[in-house]
Amino acid sequence: MPKKIKVVVDAAIPFLDGVLEPYAEVVRKEGRQIGPEDVADASALLVRTRTRCNAALLEGSSVRFIATATIGTDHIEFGYCNSKGLMVTNAAGCNAGGVMNYVFSALYGVAARKGLPLEGMTLGIVGVGNVGRLVERVAGILGFKVLKNDPPRMASEGPYGFSTLEELLAQSDIVTMHVPLEASTTGMCDDAFFSGMKDGSIFINAARGEIVDESALKRHASKFKALILDTWNNEPDIDRELLEMTDIATPHIAGYSYRGKQNGTAAAVRAFARYFAIEPLYDFFPKTEYLELESVKLDVKGRTQGEIASLLQYNYPVFTDDFMLRTAPEEFEALRSDYKYRREFYID
Incomplete structure (x- = not known):
């Protein structure tokens, strides 16, 4: 051609x-x-x-x-x-596995550092698309009670199995955000949202920074047992005061697994190939250059919380990413662009 x-x-x-x-x-x-x-x-x-x-x-x-x-x-x-x-x-769903890895490595990591027992906790998922569904499935395997809020899915599938946002916030010990950024979600995590959450709960945002009103989050930060943020307003010029309030802070890299990046590139190339009728690229998928970055299955059956925490940290040491951002927050963009993609794990 x-x-x-x-x-x-x-x-x-x-x-x-x-x-x-x-x-x-x-x-x-x-x-x-x-x-x-x-x-x-x-x-x-x-x-x-x-x-x-x-x-x-x-x-x-x-x-x-x-x-x-x-x-x-x-x-x-x-x-x-x-x-x-x-x-x-x-590239819908390309980084779902990486974000799931981030959520549970961060959750179990912060619980280990702060001596928080996770047994019996309720995990609320706001936004149950490709990422949220995977988080839901793994949360069930790990023994969490799961609540879900997803207005578009409720509208199309009916209310069974879903909670209103108010119910989810009031009943969840952990709230993790997985909504897209659009008009209806911009700033949705505001004073009313955080006021509706339990005292002593855990908040995780690995979706988009702008879904959170950061001024409101700072006003309510003292109510959380743990605050975990991967995404921020005004990236890369993030709020340093908010950074200091977090327990885990990372530079928008939750989905940066090796497999996730392969998936994203493959989706873009395949779509490009089909649009321009480039048949040799219709089924393109990047070769795995490093065998040690092949996805790995983790067996969590019968393991204690501490054992699961160690297993997750071994496969994704999230505190390394946290340390790198805290050391040089002005390097936010470089930390993203130069990120060493990590091996993705899955849990069945």
Whole structure:
């Protein structure tokens, strides 16, 4: 195939060396630096969350296809893209395993540090899509009582098995957020939300920073036994005062498992290939370069809380990521872009 397609690619998308070049002219740039001059004569964009795909970037360009190698799509202005007939795809569910790993490594890790017994606790999941479903399944295996809140699913499936947000907050010992960022969820974790939570509960946000009103969170921080944050308002310029209030703080890397990154890149490349009819890439999946990063199954049956905590920390030592951010919060973006992808584990 002649090289007629020009594709602009976020340089931080992994596993792409030499993959697209046989079929397209490839321009690589740091995601935040991709500008109108780069996309003016491009046919396609492969991006992550740091590239705002809106009129300011795309107006007058020849772009007709955008793939984001991420679950989140809040960096894409769908109204504009739809009005221009642009095809947009995302990598739904690509990092669900990595985020699940983060939630339970962080939860068991902080419980071990603070001497908190998890037995008999109720875990409330707000947002039960690809990530939330996986968190739900693993929570059940680990013996938690699970409450779920997901208004779109309640509307389509009926209320059975779901709780209202007010019920979930009032009854949960742990609340973990897994909603997308959209108009209805922006700032949803506000004063009323935190007031509705139990005193002595645990709050985890590994979704999007902007779902949390951080001023409200700081006002209520003293009520939590533990506060775990992976995502923040105004990244990379995060609130240092809030950072000091957390028990675990990480630089938006919850989903950064090796398998998750493979999944995200594969989804973007496959969608690109199908749109442009590049058959050799229809079933593309990155090779695993390091066998030690192959996913591993963990057996938790019959293990004590302490044994599970040790097992999870061995496979994902979340406190290393916490330490790195606390040491140099000004390096937030570098900690993300230079992150050493970790091995993903699963629990059956």
